[in-house]
Amino acid sequence: xxxxxxxxxxxxxxxxxxxxxxxxxxxxxxxxxxxxxxxxxxxxxxxxxxxxxxxxxxxxxxxxxxxxxxxxxxxxxxxxxxxxxxxxxxxxxxxxxxxxxxxxxxxxxxxxxxxxxxxxxxxxxxxxxxxxxxxxxxxxxxxxxxxxxxxxxxxxxxxxxxxxxxxxxxxxxxxxxxxxxxxxxxxxxxxxxxxxxxxxxxxxxxxxxxxxxxxxxxxxxxxxxxxxxxxxxxxxxxxxxxxxxxxxxxxxxxxxxxxxxxxxxxxxxxxxxxxxxxxxxxxxxxxxxxxxxxxxxxxxxxxxxxxxxxxxxxxxxxxxxxxxxxxxxxxxxxxxxxxxxxxxxxxxxxxxxxxxx
Amino acid sequence: xxxxxxxxxxxxxxxxxxxxxxxxxxxxxxxxxxxxxxxxxxxxxxxxxxxxxxxxxxxxxxxxxxxxxxxxxxxxxxxxxxxxxxxxxxxxxxxxxxxxxxxxxxxxxxxxxxxxxxxxxxxxxxxxxxxxxxxxxxxxxxxxxxxxxxxxxxxxxxxxxxxxxxxxxxxxxxxxxxxxxxxxxxxxxxxxxxxxxxxxxxxxxxxxxxxxxxxxxxxxxxxxxxxxxxxxxxxxxxxxxxxxxxxxxxxxxxxxxxxxxxxxxxxxxxxxxxxxxxxxxxxxxxxxxxxxxxxxxxxxxxxxxxxxxxxxxxxxxxxxxxxxxxxxxxxxxxxxxxxxxxxxxxxxxxxxxxxxx
Numbered sequence: 231x232x233x234x235x236x237x238x239x240x241x242x243x244x245x246x247x248x249x250x251x252x253x254x255x256x257x258x259x260x261x262x263x264x265x266x267x268x269x270x271x272x273x274x275x276x277x278x279x280x281x282x283x284x285x286x287x288x289x290x291x292x293x294x295x296x297x298x299x300x301x302x303x304x305x306x307x308x309x310x311x312x313x314x315x316x317x318x319x320x321x322x323x324x325x326x327x328x329x330x331x332x333x334x335x336x337x338x339x340x341x342x343x344x345x346x347x348x349x350x351x352x353x354x355x356x357x358x359x360x361x362x363x364x365x366x367x368x369x370x371x372x373x374x375x376x377x378x379x380x381x382x383x384x385x386x387x388x389x390x391x392x393x394x395x396x397x398x399x400x401x402x403x404x405x406x407x408x409x410x411x412x413x414x415x416x417x418x419x420x421x422x423x424x425x426x427x428x429x430x431x432x433x434x435x436x437x438x439x440x441x442x443x444x445x446x447x448x449x450x451x452x453x454x455x456x457x458x459x460x461x462x463x464x465x466x467x468x469x470x471x472x473x474x475x476x477x478x479x480x481x482x483x484x485x486x487x488x489x490x491x492x493x494x495x496x497x498x499x500x501x502x503x504x505x506x507x508x509x510x511x512x513x514x515x516x517x518x519x520x521x522x523x524x525x526x527x528x529x530x531x532x533x534x535x536x537x538x539x540x541x542x543x544x545x546x547x548x549x550x551x552x553x554x555x556x557x558x559x560x561x562x563x564x565x566x567x568x569x570x571x572x573x574x575x576x577x578x579x580x581x582x583x584x585x586x587x
Numbered sequence: 588x589x590x591x592x593x594x595x596x597x598x599x600x601x602x603x604x605x606x607x608x609x610x611x612x613x614x615x616x617x618x619x620x621x622x623x624x625x626x627x628x629x630x631x632x633x634x635x636x637x638x639x640x641x642x643x644x645x646x647x648x649x650x651x652x653x654x655x656x657x658x659x660x661x662x663x664x665x666x667x668x669x670x671x672x673x674x675x676x677x678x679x680x681x682x683x684x685x686x687x688x689x690x691x692x693x694x695x696x697x698x699x700x701x702x703x704x705x706x707x708x709x710x711x712x713x714x715x716x717x718x719x720x721x722x723x724x725x726x727x728x729x730x731x732x733x734x735x736x737x738x739x740x741x742x743x744x745x746x747x748x749x750x751x752x753x754x755x756x757x758x759x760x761x762x763x764x765x766x767x768x769x770x771x772x773x774x775x776x777x778x779x780x781x782x783x784x785x786x787x788x789x790x791x792x793x794x795x796x797x798x799x800x801x802x803x804x805x806x807x808x809x810x811x812x813x814x815x816x817x818x819x820x821x822x823x824x825x826x827x828x829x830x831x832x833x834x835x836x837x838x839x840x841x842x843x844x845x846x847x848x849x850x851x852x853x854x855x856x857x858x859x860x861x862x863x864x865x866x867x868x869x870x871x872x873x874x875x876x877x878x879x880x881x882x883x884x885x886x887x888x889x890x891x892x893x894x895x896x897x898x899x900x901x902x903x904x905x906x907x908x909x910x911x912x913x914x915x916x917x918x919x920x921x922x923x924x925x926x927x928x929x930x931x932x933x934x935x936x937x938x939x940x941x942x943x944x
Contacts, residue, residue, distance in 0.1 A: 331705060
C-alpha cells in the first residue's frame, strides 16, 4: 500500500531526517488508506534508508504491506514508550502541523528527539504537485461536481429552505458515484450570499434571490469544489448583474494567465484589480484561491501574500467574490490544473447567468 | 454570549492561571457559538480576574459581548505578535489537547509563556459534569434519536445496501428537528457488524442478517449516540440470540449499578464479567462507554483503566458488544445520565430482539 515514490519525494526535500506523520490526509496520500483514529494515536515514522513504521491501535486494521513495519499497541500501552523505540533521540523530528498538543507536549517533555520542528512543509510541497494518478481522480471528482451542479438547481422551488435543499445534496452525489462531501455544502439565498462562510439555515427562497451553491464531493478520496450563483425566477437587478459580470471577468481573466512560473500573488492581483476597478475592491474580502486534493483546503494559496510560483501539477481554486453585507453576494469558483504549458479548468459547468424557474 | 459560570468552574480547578482555548467544542461550551476557523487561528484566552480575550480572524463573525474583549486580526498579521499582548510570558500557559503543532511549536520557540502545559483537563472535567441547560438539551437529542431509530428500520428492504440506507438518515434527523449527525452513522449488515468501526459500504442486506445502526444526531449542539441491532426477515440463529441476550444483560446490569461514587472501572467490569462468563470475553474488544456532550466522544470513559468515580451530571454511553470476526457482531448502546441518587437512561428505545420485515 505504500506509495514509495511519494515518500521519497518528501524525504528528499525535508530538512529533518525523520518525520512523524499523523495527519490522516497525509497518511492516505502515502498509504492509500483512510484511518479514523479519533482520539487514539496513529502515526507513520519515515526516515531515510529505513523501513517506515506504522504505529496503530490494535482496534484498527491496516492492510498488510512488506514495505512497512506494523506496530500494534493497545489502549493500556504508553505511546511514548513505543515511539522511543523508533525515533532517533539524537536527531530533530519533523511533526505534522496538525499534530495535537496531547501527543506533542509529552513527547517534548520526555525529550524523544533532539528538537521538534514543523515537518509538514515537505509533505505539503510534495502534495501540492499532483502525480498522474491524482490528476485523473481530481478530474473525475470535478466532472461529478459539474453533473451534480446541474441537478442542484432542481432542488430550488417555491417554499424551499436552504437547509432542505442542502439535505438533498448528498443523495445526488452518491447517485453519481461520489463517496460523500469534500466539505459541508454552502447553500445561500439572497442576502445570505453576502457571507462567504454562510451555513444553510431556515431562510426560504424568494423571487429575485441569488442562489449560491458552494459544493464539492470526494471521489476515491479526492476533492472537488465549485461555486455557482444562480437567480431564482427572475434575472438579477442591475447592480447584481454588474457584480456578477465583474466576478465572472475576474475569474476568467485570472484563469487565462495561468501557467508554470507565474507567481500566485500576480494571479490574485489580476482578479482583485478587475474587481477594484469596478468599484467593489473592498467587498472582495478573501484570497482568490486555495490548493486542494485529498483535503478541500490544502497547503498553498492564491493570495497577494504568496510570492511562490505555479508549477505543473498544482491544482487550486480560482474563486473571486463580491460580498456587500445585507445587500448581495456573488462568487464563481472553478478548480484549475496547471499543465506543462498552461492550464486546464477542471470545472466545465458554464459561467453564464442562469435563472432557475 | 460568555457562559461565565462555566468559565469560573474551569479556572477554579485549572493548575495554570492562564488558558488558551482553541478547541471549537470548548469554545462552543463557553461562548454558545460555533466557530469553524479551518486552518486559521481562533482562540480564547482566559485568566483569573481578567476579561477573557477572543482572538479571531476578521473573516469570521462573533456576537458582541461586553464580557469579552474581541481582537480581530487579518490574514497578513502574525499570530504570535497578537498573542504576546495577552499571554503573561512569566506564567505557564495551559493549551488545549488538540491545539495543533503549527501554532504550538512557534509559540514554544518564541517563548510566549514560561512553560506550556496540557491545560484542557480542567475544561474537560468541567464539561464532564453537565449543568441543567445541557441536561435538557441532551435529553431532547436522545429523544430525537429514539424517534429516528424507529424510522431507520423502515430504510431496510430487499436489495438495499448499507450506503443507501445510511444516505437517508440525515433527512430523517432533519425532519425530527435535529441539526445533523453527531458522527457519521454506522450501518452494518451481517458479518460487517463484527467490525465495531465498520463504515457503510455496498453490502446488500440478506435474510437473517443482523442490521446494526450506531447513530446519533445533534440538537442545539448536543450529541446523541445509540446502537441497536435488529434482524432482517427472520430471527437470529441460536448463537446470535445467545450473543444478543448476553450483550443485553451486560448493558442492563451495568446500567442498574450506576450512581454517584461508583468507580467507572467497576461498571466496565460488571458488563465484561457477564460477557466473559458467557464465553465471549475475548470478543468484547473495547471499553464499555465514553463521555459525550458537545462532542460525541468527550474526555472520560467507562473502562477498566478509569478508577475515577461517577458524579451527578455525568453523561456517558453504556455500549457492550460482542464481535466474532467474519461470523457475527452485536452491540446495544444507550446514553445514561448520573443523577443525585442513581441514573436515568436517556434512550427509551427498547432492548428487545426485533425483526425487520
